[in-house]
Amino acid sequence: MASAGGRLDEDFLALIGARIRERRRVAGLTVQELADRAGISRRLMTQIEHGQANPSLVTVTALARALGTDFTVLLEPAAAEAAVEVIGAPHQRLVWSSERGSTAYLLVATSAARAADLWRWRLAPGEVYAGRADPAGSQELFTVTEGSLTVCADGVEHRIEAGEAARLRSDRAYEYRNTATTFVTFYRVVALAR
Numbered sequence: 001m002a003s004a005g006g007r008l009d010e011d012f013l014a015l016i017g018a019r020i021r022e023r024r025r026v027a028g029l030t031v032q033e034l035a036d037r038a039g040i041s042r043r044l045m046t047q048i049e050h051g052q053a054n055p056s057l058v059t060v061t062a063l064a065r066a067l068g069t070d071f072t073v074l075l076e077p078a079a080a081e082a083a084v085e086v087i088g089a090p091h092q093r094l095v096w097s098s099e100r101g102s103t104a105y106l107l108v109a110t111s112a113a114r115a116a117d118l119w120r121w122r123l124a125p126g127e128v129y130a131g132r133a134d135p136a137g138s139q140e141l142f143t144v145t146e147g148s149l150t151v152c153a154d155g156v157e158h159r160i161e162a163g164e165a166a167r168l169r170s171d172r173a174y175e176y177r178n179t180a181t182t183f184v185t186f187y188r189v190v191a192l193a194r
Helices: 010-026 031-038 042-049 057-066 071-075
Strands: 006-008 093-098 103-109 117-123 128-131 139-146 148-153 156-161 165-169 174-177 184-191
Touching (some): 006 010, 010 042, 010 071, 010 093, 031 057, 071 103, 117 174, 139 148, 139 156, 148 165, 148 184, 156 165
Antiparallel strands (some): 006 093, 093 103, 103 117, 139 165, 139 184, 148 156, 148 174
């Protein structure tokens, strides 16, 4: 995923870098071996582990997969045994933001395998988030709670108003746009196909 004007959050980058380094060491991999598996340079790999790079979510996902996991699993505290696990605000991770005030928070993800993630998004007026294609068969579900969201895929724009929900086949490039003069808030469930 990528966006014009936005970036991954620094606390997210520091946490994900430390967890990647920890998993790499446990797996007995060198920096170069993991970089090769993920298809990135050794230098970028080192910068990511030290929280000094601003990689795309695609790169973070590639690293997690090279380690046999998903990036959402890297964010989780130790697995809970309870039937219901409450995820408090301190564990809801700001992943992406822009200078205009747009934000994307990962609220919660299914445990073990990344079957689904729940996100809260807020896009500023005029803001665009461009997503790269997910694996074939992937989908996103979302509902707009405030404002109006324009979703573009396959060259077609769809406007979703507050109170409406939609499904996006995210195995293609897509964009979330706020063409209105007020913020748009929406909740998004990402279900990546394996």
